[in-house]
Amino acid sequence: MTKNGDGVTYSFEFFPPKDPEGEARLWAAMSGLETIAPDFISVTYGAGGSTRDRTIRIASEITQRTKIPTVAHLTCVGSTRDELVEILARYKSAGIHNILALRGDPTGGPRGPWNPTPAGLNHADELVALVKEVGGFSIGVAAFPDGHPASNNGLDEDIKILIGKERAGATFATTQFFFDADKWKALVERLAAQGSQLPIIAGILPVTNVSQLNRMAELSGTSIPADIANAFESVKDNPDDVRKLGIEIAINLCEELLASGVPGIHFYTMNSSGATREIFEAIRDKKRG
Secondary structure, eight states, X not given: XXXXXXXXXXXXXXXXXXXXXXXXXXXXXXXXXXXXXXXXEEEOOOGGGTTHHHHHHHHHHHHHHHOOOEEEEEESTTOOHHHHHHXXXXXXXXXXXXXXXXXXXXXXXXXXXXXXXXXXXXXHHHXXXXXXXXXXXXXXXXXXXXXXXXXXXXXXXXXXXXXXXXXXXXXXXXXXXXXXXXXXXXXXXXXXHTTOOOOEEEEEOOOOOHHHHHHHHHHHTOOXXXXXXXXXXXXTTOHHHHHHHHHHHXXXXXXXXXXXXXXXXXXXXXXXXXXXXXXXXXHHHHHHO
């Protein structure tokens, strides 16, 4: 992955739109980030692999239209091994050379029962190994400062799994969104104690909707600190105040992470660039000042 002048990567995540109107909003959001010059943009899969073809198309179009490096998500869900090899070939032909390799969410979401696809793969480390075998890609994986939703806060097991993905060929990790910088620090320290050299990019969610935040936190297993939960609860009926608070919290978290040596900041944009742009510009301006 490329880096800007301060040695930190700044990246943005989008999901494939469901309709032409959503696609227009996506391209408008992408346009709003042009002057930021992101180090990369990632494009997600839906639960159960439901957006696979749209993910491939949108990731390919972003690469062609913007020339910004694209990280395309790839999951084990809903694809046989041979189909995964075919998808990787399609990505490569589109000029995409960065993959985020995930087990993926089952149709019922992150906490739903996992049923492997016949003739497919069962775990993310197997997918990492396959991508490495195909060759020609940098390989990212997921990390969970608050613990994987299926691990019941079994952080020791999470660390073991993450190191297994590194040994299989992963070259960087991006975290699920979180709100406590100490959780990121603890994850990095525990990995380092096991000899890991995997860069852990911090995932940041600019909160603009309290109901959406609560839903995403429940699905992902992300812990919302009581002071932050209470602050959002007090302004939940005022969208402008929610947005303002979300930006403030994200800026403070990013500054703490940057002071702690985070190698990258990855924004979960929810296909809207406004709040993300404000956060990035505030961080940049303070560093310049």
